[in-house]
Amino acid sequence: MKRITIDPITRLEGHGKIEIFLNEEGDVANTYFQVPELRGFERFCVGRPVEEMPLLTNRICGVCPEAHHMAAAKAADAVYHVDPPRPAKLLRELLYSGFYFTDHTTHFYALAGPDFVMGPEAPVAERNILGVIHKVGLEIGGKxxxxxxxxxEIIEMIGGRKVHPCTSIPGGLTKGITHEQRAQIAEIGTWAIDFAQFSLQLFNDIVMGNQEYAELILGDIYHHRTYYIGTVDQNNxxxxxxxxxxxxxxxxxRIGMYAPAEYPEWIAERVEPWTYLKFPYLKKIGWKGFVDGADSGVYCATPLSRLNASDGMATPLAQAEYE
Structure with a gap:
């Protein structure tokens, strides 16, 4: 049996590899996505004060520490049975929005985007952020x-650091922002909306405008029928x-909706011996293996899943694109 190894994976943050096994006819017999690195965060957090969790867990990743920081902060809120005041909630959400904007910019332009923007026939050596800048121009690269x-900058103003924020504590934050910082954030927000609209147009022109890619994206080769989950507000x-x-x-x-504290009632985790990655699945459906369909508890929790699990976007411009 022939074996193809892709190691490391370069389109995702973190350590991972893909093992592909071909049968005698040259067809794919099996494929494994492996995370070979043992991080151990679950173990060395045991016995530590809950107040330390927002600082410890955000070291899981240097690209998305804000997500781990906020998840741990919310867990600490729950342990102390405290509900942060509205200004603290708004500041936390603003920090997270700054992260979300930055993180998706990284993914679109530096990780996933190069393969699409450069085109299917581009040499592998050109499918990177430098290749994208060369194709779209230095001005766009600067943007x-x-x-x-x-x-x-937003993350640092609210979170105390540009990377690995440190201001969330049980019940709120250790600091607020000044009037000058508020004005600066508002100015950045206006700029960010323009940049997001520009990026959408770039995607429509270069990616969806490429017939080969459009057929690949909209075709059934990568289509999986799974459950979808995503957080929604009171208006879904x-x-x-x-x-x-x-x-x-x-x-x-829609088969249900649950609060974060009800997670154990809905989600279980499958462990496989060939990877340190865990495989969450819906308890109510059950684990049926790596198969899709309504009878399998496998679900997706991705940007597309957020759209599938909701009734739209909460802001006008985003809703217009959704429609």
Whole structure:
């Protein structure tokens, strides 16, 4: 049996590899996505004060520490049975929005984007951020760098650091922002909306305008019928920071909605011997293996899943693109 190894994976943050096994006819017999690195965060957090969790867990990743920071902060709120005041909630959400903008800019332009923007026939050596800048121009490359800079400025103003924020504590934050910082963040927000609209147009022109890629994206080669989950607000609109988790079937039927504290009632984790990655699945459906369909508890929790699990976006411009 022939074996193909892709190691390391370069389109995702973190350590991973893919093992592909071919049968005698040269067809794929089996494929494994492996995370070979043992991080051990679950173990060395045991016995530590809960107040330390927002600082410890955000070291899981240097690209998305804000997500781990906020999740741990919310867990600490729950342990202390405290509900942060509205200004603290708004500041936390603003910090997270700055991260979300920065993180998706990184993914679109530096990780996933190069394969699409450069085109299917581009040499592998050109499918990177430098290749993208060469194709779209230095001015646009400068905008990408500026977008990341702005996002981290917001994170630093609220979170105390550009990377690995440190201000969330049980019940709120250790600091607020000044009037000058508020004005600066508002200015960055206006700039970010323009940049997001520009990026959408770039995607439509270069990616969806390429017939070969459009057929690949819209075809059934990568189509999986799974359940979808995503956080939504009280109007069932996408919310990135707070709300309940909406669960939708492969056919688009909402089968339930749960609060974060109800996670153990809905989600279980499967462990396989060939990877340190865990495989969450819906308890109510059960684990049926690595198969899709309504009878399998496998679900997706991705940007597309957020859209599938919701009734739209909460802001006008985003809703217009959704429609």
């Amino acid at each position: 990408v760098i500026q977008a990341r800079k702005h996002g981290h 609109k996408v919310n990135f920071y707070d709300g309940k988790v909406s669960v939708v079937s492969p056919d688009g039927e």
